Amino acid sequence: MARTVSHDPRFDGLVLFNAELETIADGLRWCEGPVWFADHGCLLFNDIPNNRTLRWSEAGGVSVFRPSSDYANGQCRDLQGRLISCHHRSRSLTRLEIDGSLTTLVSRADGQRLNSPNDVVVKSDGSLWFTDPLYGIATDYEGGRQDSEQPAAVYRLDPASGELERVVSDMAGPNGLAFSPDERRLYLVETGAVGDPAPDRHIRVFDVGADGRSLSGGGVFHRIEPGWADGLRVDEQGNVWSSAGDGVHCLAPDGTLLGRVLVPSLVANLCFGGAFRNRLFICAAPAVYALYVNTRGVQLP
Numbered sequence: 640m641a642r643t644v645s646h647d648p649r650f651d652g653l654v655l656f657n658a659e660l661e662t663i664a665d666g667l668r669w670c671e672g673p674v675w676f677a678d679h680g681c682l683l684f685n686d687i688p689n690n691r692t693l694r695w696s697e698a699g700g701v702s703v704f705r706p707s708s709d710y711a712n713g714q715c716r717d718l719q720g721r722l723i724s725c726h727h728r729s730r731s732l733t734r735l736e737i738d739g740s741l742t743t744l745v746s747r748a749d750g751q752r753l754n755s756p757n758d759v760v761v762k763s764d765g766s767l768w769f770t771d772p773l774y775g776i777a778t779d780y781e782g783g784r785q786d787s788e789q790p791a792a793v794y795r796l797d798p799a800s801g802e803l804e805r806v807v808s809d810m811a812g813p814n815g816l817a818f819s820p821d822e823r824r825l826y827l828v829e830t831g832a833v834g835d836p837a838p839d840r841h842i843r844v845f846d847v848g849a850d851g852r853s854l855s856g857g858g859v860f861h862r863i864e865p866g867w868a869d870g871l872r873v874d875e876q877g878n879v880w881s882s883a884g885d886g887v888h889c890l891a892p893d894g895t896l897l898g899r900v901l902v903p904s905l906v907a908n909l910c911f912g913g914a915f916r917n918r919l920f921i922c923a924a925p926a927v928y929a930l931y932v933n934t935r936g937v938q939l940p
């Protein structure tokens with residue numbers, strides 16, 4: 640079975656004794672942005688330094704979906720099932736339309752260019768929430784060094800009206816994000832400022848107001864050890880599955896570490912997928928791993 644470490648009896652019910660950690664893709668550089676397409680039975684993910692989007696399916700294996708991805712990073716699907724991607728190079732969010740054309744949803748805030756949108760999630764009202772740290776413009780490896788025009792922030796975009804609201808501005812390095820199953824909570828990863836020799840890396844939790852968009856709170860939910868979190872996802876019981884220095888950590892809604900899935904290479908991001916949303920797809924530097932678990936990812940809107 641996959642190498643797992645249980646820290647709480649609750650974890651034992653979330654994993655399977657007879658499921659292996661499977662390598663479904665390898666030979667990549669730094670992969671991110673996994674998103675499951677149940678209607679096609681496939682996973683899309685990005686190999687950022689190679690500037691491409693890849694596709695995996697059980698029957699077809701790995702193929703190139705987008706040979707030039709504009710250094711895409713985090714991804715999700717909108718309420719119509721269209722692919723939403725964050726791009727480092729063009730510092731934008733795009734939507735892949737059903738006719739194959741690409742629509743830029745946002746590339747500026749207050750007239751200034753965004754930094755390098757990193758990760759994005761959709762909420763049931765159709766709004767897109769995304770993080771905009773400086774990571775993607777800090778090196779040539781993930782899209783090319785560029786100057787920042789504004790501080791890192793977290794945004795809410797209404798793609799219907801184009802309304803853009805800065806919802807969090809006190810994070811130097813906002814990264815992965817996910818809503819709780821009832822959308823009353825927003826988990827936000829903080830991985831620190833570019834160049835900070837000793838960043839305080841943690842996952843924060845915000846309360847979402849009755850209006851469905853205002854945030855309060857924002858205290859530390861959990862500090863990953865070892866390493867830090869990048870991307871995270873939530874299962875239907877509200878547990879948070881986060882990337883960590885040694886694999887994937889499963890956290891209870893109260894922040895307790897329930898258990899760990901050990902992964903041989905550095906995990907950046909993950910998502911649930913498969914016919915029952917019970918398969919964890921894990922982007923880990925040169926490889927993508929898959930692991931069947933005994934829970935289901937929250938049904939995304």
Ligand code: MG
Nearest residue numbers: 757814815869
């Ligand atoms: Mg990220």
